[in-house]
Amino acid sequence: MTMATNSAVSGHAAGDQEHASHGQEIAGHVILAPSAVKDKLVGTTEAGATRFRKWAIILTVLAAIGLLGLVLKYLQSSDDQTKWGYTAAVAAFLLTIGGGAPLVAVAPVLAKANWVRPLTRLASAFSLVGVVTMIVMIPLVAILPPLITEGARRRSIWFESPDWTPHIFIFLAMGTLLMAGLGLFYTTALPDFAAMRDHSTGRRQRWGKMLARGWVGTTVQWRTLRMRIGMFGTFYFLMLIYVHFLFTSDFAMGVVPGWRDAIFPMYHAMSSIQGGIAVTIIAAWAGRRYLGLEDYLRLDQFWSLGRLLFASSLLWIYFFFSAFIVFWYGRSMADIAWVDLFIRGPMIWAFIPAMFMSFLVPWWWLIWNRIRTSVNGPAIGAAIVLIGLLLDRIRIYVSSWAVPPDEIHDKYLKHIPGTVWPDVFDYMIIVGSIGASALIVMLAFRLVPIVSIWQTQEYQLLSKPVKYIRGHGVLVAKPD
Amino acid sequence: MADRSILGMFQEAEPAADAMDGLARAGFEPGTFDVLTGTPYPEGAFGEYVPQHRLFRFPAFGAIIGFTTSILLTAGTQIAFPLVTGGKPILSLFAMVIIMYEMTMLSAVIATVIGIIFESRLPNMNPGAYDERITEGWIGVVISVDTTRAQEAESVLKTAGALEIKHAS
Numbered sequence: 001m002t003m004a005t006n007s008a009v010s011g012h013a014a015g016d017q018e019h020a021s022h023g024q025e026i027a028g029h030v031i032l033a034p035s036a037v038k039d040k041l042v043g044t045t046e047a048g049a050t051r052f053r054k055w056a057i058i059l060t061v062l063a064a065i066g067l068l069g070l071v072l073k074y075l076q077s078s079d080d081q082t083k084w085g086y087t088a089a090v091a092a093f094l095l096t097i098g099g100g101a102p103l104v105a106v107a108p109v110l111a112k113a114n115w116v117r118p119l120t121r122l123a124s125a126f127s128l129v130g131v132v133t134m135i136v137m138i139p140l141v142a143i144l145p146p147l148i149t150e151g152a153r154r155r156s157i158w159f160e161s162p163d164w165t166p167h168i169f170i171f172l173a174m175g176t177l178l179m180a181g182l183g184l185f186y187t188t189a190l191p192d193f194a195a196m197r198d199h200s201t202g203r204r205q206r207w208g209k210m211l212a213r214g215w216v217g218t219t220v221q222w223r224t225l226r227m228r229i230g231m232f233g234t235f236y237f238l239m240l241i242y243v244h245f246l247f248t249s250d251f252a253m254g255v256v257p258g259w260r261d262a263i264f265p266m267y268h269a270m271s272s273i274q275g276g277i278a279v280t281i282i283a284a285w286a287g288r289r290y291l292g293l294e295d296y297l298r299l300d301q302f303w304s305l306g307r308l309l310f311a312s313s314l315l316w317i318y319f320f321f322s323a324f325i326v327f328w329y330g331r332s333m334a335d336i337a338w339v340d341l342f343i344r345g346p347m348i349w350a351f352i353p354a355m356f357m358s359f360l361v362p363w364w365w366l367i368w369n370r371i372r373t374s375v376n377g378p379a380i381g382a383a384i385v386l387i388g389l390l391l392d393r394i395r396i397y398v399s400s401w402a403v404p405p406d407e408i409h410d411k412y413l414k415h416i417p418g419t420v421w422p423d424v425f426d427y428m429i430i431v432g433s434i435g436a437s438a439l440i441v442m443l444a445f446r447l448v449p450i451v452s453i454w455q456t457q458e459y460q461l462l463s464k465p466v467k468y469i470r471g472h473g474v475l476v477a478k479p480d
Numbered sequence: 481m482a483d484r485s486i487l488g489m490f491q492e493a494e495p496a497a498d499a500m501d502g503l504a505r506a507g508f509e510p511g512t513f514d515v516l517t518g519t520p521y522p523e524g525a526f527g528e529y530v531p532q533h534r535l536f537r538f539p540a541f542g543a544i545i546g547f548t549t550s551i552l553l554t555a556g557t558q559i560a561f562p563l564v565t566g567g568k569p570i571l572s573l574f575a576m577v578i579i580m581y582e583m584t585m586l587s588a589v590i591a592t593v594i595g596i597i598f599e600s601r602l603p604n605m606n607p608g609a610y611d612e613r614i615t616e617g618w619i620g621v622v623i624s625v626d627t628t629r630a631q632e633a634e635s636v637l638k639t640a641g642a643l644e645i646k647h648a649s
Contacts, residue, residue: 034518034617159565159575160558169582176586183593191518191615198612216610219528222520227535228596235539235589242581457519457617479522 030295031465037296037456041192041449042199044291051290052442059439066432067135073425074139081143081255081405082417085398086426088251090433091136092393093275095247096268097386098129098437099240100276102181104305105188106233112478114463115304117455118296122287123280124188125444127181127236129437134174136433141167144250145405154408155257157249166250173246177239184232185444187225190215191454196447207447244269252400256341258334258412259400261326267319271358274312275389278382281305283441285379287450296451299375306378309385310366317359334412341399346419350395357388484630485608487516488621488637489644496619497526499640503623506636513633516610516620526621535595542591543584550583551576609648 070087077083105123108116146163147153158165194215196208215221245265253259281302288297324343327335343351362381371377402417422430462477490496496515503513510529515521523530554576562570614620621642623633634645 038616153563153565157578159568160563160570160572161554161575161579162557162561165579169579172586173582176582176589179593180589183589183596187596195518195615198615216608217516217518217614218514219523219530220514220533222517223523223530223533224535224596226520227533228592231535231539231592232589235585235592239585239589242585246578453615454519461519461521477522 030298031460032295032456034457034460037460038195038199038453040293041296041451041453041456042195044287044293044449044451045196045200045204045446047291052446056439056442059435059442062432062435063439064432065428066430066436069425069428069432070136070139073429074142076425078139078143081145082402082420083423084140084143085401085420086394086422087136087429088140088397088401089390089393090430091133091140092247092251092268092397093390094129094133094136094433094437095243096272096389096393097275097279098126098133099177099181099243100272100274101126101129101280102184102236103240103273103276104280104308105184106236108304110230110233113304114459114476114478115300117459118298118451119280119284119301119305120188120455121192121448121452122283122450123276124181124185125441126276126279126283127178127185128440128444130174130178130181131440132433132436134171134178135436136429137171137174140251141170145255145408149405149408152409154254156254157246166246166254170246170250173239173243177236177243180232180235180239184229184236186211187228187232188452188455189448190225191217192448192452195449195453204447211447240272241269244272252396255405255408256338256400256403256413257407257410259338260334261323261338263319263323263326267316267323270312270315270319271389271392274309274316274358274385277305277309277312278385278389281309281378281382282386285375285382288375291450293451296456299373302375302378303373306366306372306381309362309378309381310372313359313362313366313385317363320355320359332412337413337416340416341403341413342395345399345416346402347395347399349419350391350398354388354391354395357384358392359388362388483626483649484624485648486623486625486630486633486637487609487611487646487648488634488640488642489611489613489646490619490621490640490642491617493521493525493619495641496621499621499637499642500526500528502636502640503621503633506632508623508625508629508633512625513621513623516614516622518615518617538591538595538598539588542594543588545591546584546587547580549587550580553583554579609646611644611646 073083073087102124104116105120109120144167145154146167147156147158147161147165148163156166158169190212193208193212194217196204197212198208200208248265248268253261253264284297284301284305287293327338339345341347362385365381365384366372366378368377371381398420399417402420403413404417407413407415462479464475464477466473466475488496488499490499500513500515504510504527511531513529515526515528555571558570558576564570565572565575568575608624609620609622611618611620621637621640623637625633637645
C-alpha cells in the first residue's frame, strides 16, 4: 500500500486514484471519506474479538498473579525495606512510560503539529496506567520510613513537615496526575463516545450513550473541548514534572544517605518522555499491524515519533552525564559511594545494558534516515529503549532500596550493599503490573476507537494536497 | 418562546454556511441557531455566533482555594509544632512551596473537572433535533424557534440547499 504523507514536497505524479477502496490518493496524499473513517474506526472496537479475548484472558491472569505477588510479598517482607527494590523499580518504570506517553498527546498539539492528531488517543490512554502505578505504590508507601526515625529527622525534601508527610503527599500528587490524565483522555474522547453512541451497537452503544452525555457537536461544545484539552494538557505537564520530583526524592534519594543531586529528578522526568514516546510507537505499530490501520497510522507518524525518540535518546546521555561528572570529579566520600552504588557496584549488570539500550543502540539505530523513514525501524528502536529504561530503573531503585534503613542518618553510604537479585514475588509483580497496564489500555480501546475519529477528520480537514512548482506538497492550515 | 427545534442537514460546508447567513438575514436572534459538526471547524468558519466563555474562572477559582488552603495548612502546622531545621526560619517559603504547589494544582484540576459539567453544557438532557450522520461528516444547522416562524426557518434552510429537514419539539 502506498504511503502518503511522507512526501510533504515530493515528486509524485499528479492524478487521482482510488485508494484502499474507501479513499482517494491525490499526489501521494490519501484522502479518506468521512463515513469510511467512521466505519473503520468504530469497527476497531469490535475487531479481532477472538484474539482480543485470548489476550485479555492472558493479561487478566498476569494481573492476578501480580496482585497475588504484591500481597504475598507484603505479608512476607513488610518489615524489610531492602526486599522492595524491584517493586519500586517497576513502579518507577510504569510512571516512566505511562506518565510520559500522554505528553506525546499534549506537546505537539500545543505546538500545532498536524501529524500527531491520529496518535493523541493512543498516547493519552496511557494515563490509565496511573491506576496500576498507584496500586503498586501502596506497599511501597507503607514501607517508606517516617520522616522522624529514632528521634532524629531524616534527610528529605520535607524540611519542616509533620511525620507522615511524604506518604500523604506522594499519593495526592499521583492522584492529581491521574486525574489530569483521565481528564485529558476523557475530554478528547467525548466526541468519539458520541460517534459510538450513533454508530455502534449493543454494550458499546450503551457505554457511548452514557459517556457522551448528550454531545451533539455545537459551537460551544467544540470550543470548550479545545480549551479543556489545552488546560488538562498544561496541568498534566506541570504535574508530571512535579511527580517525578517527589518520586525520585522520596523513593530514591531520600533512602540513600549522602545522595544529593539536583539533576536526577530532571533526568528521571526526561527519560519518562523518552519512554512515553517509545511506548506510543510500540502501541501505534501494534494498532497498525493488527487492526489494519495503515491509512490512519501512516509513515508520517512513525517518522515524526522516530525523530523525537532519537532526540530524547540524546537527552538521556546529556542528563545522565551532567549528573555523573559531578560525582566522578567530586571525590568526596559521598560522591565515591554514589559511583560505587549506582555505576560500578552491585548493579553494574543492569547499568551497562541500560546505558547501551537507552542511549547507544537507539542513537546508532535511529541516526539513519532509512531507519527513521520506516514503520518497523522506529518500532525496533522503541522496543530497545523500553527494555533499557526498565533496566535503568532497576539499577537506580534496587540499589537505593538495598541500603539498610538503619544507615539512613549516616552522612554517606559506608557499606555498599551486595547485588540484589529478584525473588519469585518480584517476577510476579513485574510481569503482573506490566500485564495489568497493557490490559487496562486494551480495555479502553474496546469502548472508544484507538485512533480518534474526530481528530482524523480534523487532520484531513486541515491538510490539503497542492501542486508546488513542479512537485506536490501538503498544505496544512493552522487556524487556532 | 422557542418550542420547536428544526435541523437542516448538509453534506458540504459551503451551503451550511449559506444557511447560517440566511437565518441571520431573516432576522433570527444570534444564539437561537447553531451549526452541529462531527469535527471542529475553525471558529467562525460558518459565521456562527460565538458566546463569551468563562472557562478560565473554574481553574483560577480552584487554584486560589487550593493556594489559600495550602498556606493555612503549612503555616498552621509549622506554627503549631515549631521545629527549627537547618537554622532557617519557622515559616520558610521554599519548604512550604512544595506543598503549596501540589495543593494549588490539585484544586485547579478538580475545579476544571467540575467546570466541564457546567461550561460544556453537559449532560445535554434535551439536545433538540439531531441526526446521527453528523458524527460521520454531515453538517447540521439547527434552529430553535416558536411555531409561528417555523415555516420561515425551514424555508431558509431549504433555500440554502438542506438535503433533509428534521423536527423535534
